[in-house]
Amino acid sequence: MMIGKRSILLVGAVAVLLLVAANTRTWVSGSVTDAVLQGAHTTASGSKSAPALLAAALVGAAAVLATLTAGRIARWIAAVLTLVAGIVAIVAVIVVVREPVKILGDVATTMTGHTGDRKVVADLTIWPWVALLGGVLLALTGVLAILGVRSWSGLSSRYDAPTTPKETRRSDWDMLTDGEDPTDRPAGSDTIKERRTSD
Numbered sequence: 532m533m534i535g536k537r538s539i540l541l542v543g544a545v546a547v548l549l550l551v552a553a554n555t556r557t558w559v560s561g562s563v564t565d566a567v568l569q570g571a572h573t574t575a576s577g578s579k580s581a582p583a584l585l586a587a588a589l590v591g592a593a594a595v596l597a598t599l600t601a602g603r604i605a606r607w608i609a610a611v612l613t614l615v616a617g618i619v620a621i622v623a624v625i626v627v628v629r630e631p632v633k634i635l636g637d638v639a640t641t642m643t644g645h646t647g648d649r650k651v652v653a654d655l656t657i658w659p660w661v662a663l664l665g666g667v668l669l670a671l672t673g674v675l676a677i678l679g680v681r682s683w684s685g686l687s688s689r690y691d692a693p694t695t696p697k698e699t700r701r702s703d704w705d706m707l708t709d710g711e712d713p714t715d716r717p718a719g720s721d722t723i724k725e726r727r728t729s730d
Contacts, residue, residue: 543595543672549665550588553658559631561653563639575638581623591616591669598676606680614673620666
């Protein structure tokens, strides 16, 4: 099965955009009640709830680009990094989804410095699920890249440095044999550009 670079780029770009967008949004919303906070409304953003999410998104973005443009060995490494970044993002989201009360309580403690007995009520918003989708898509990008990297080439040849025509050394005797006068050429000129014949 041939997996095109355009498909990898599209899926990877969507994954990174979802992760970056979710990182700044509210993931957990609720209230924290203790001796000092009397039912204070508290929220936790993605960056506070899952600090590893943004790093995974940035690593994933760089790895996707490297997968599409680097040499063969670097492409393999970048494809694996893309998969690992997706897995890290998924794990970071799952931790929040499984323990939203703990996450909100930890954020409240960080913001106020209050510890001890408290009652925490927490609800998840839609954004952790958006981030989970982004993580799954990033991991899928890594899998597709690993499957397709063997058949890909690097950058297009249009980006290669221009090459000069190959030159072949000829002796004076060869020039005489071909009917040319070797003394009629500039001093030290014993090369001639190969002429390419067209069919």
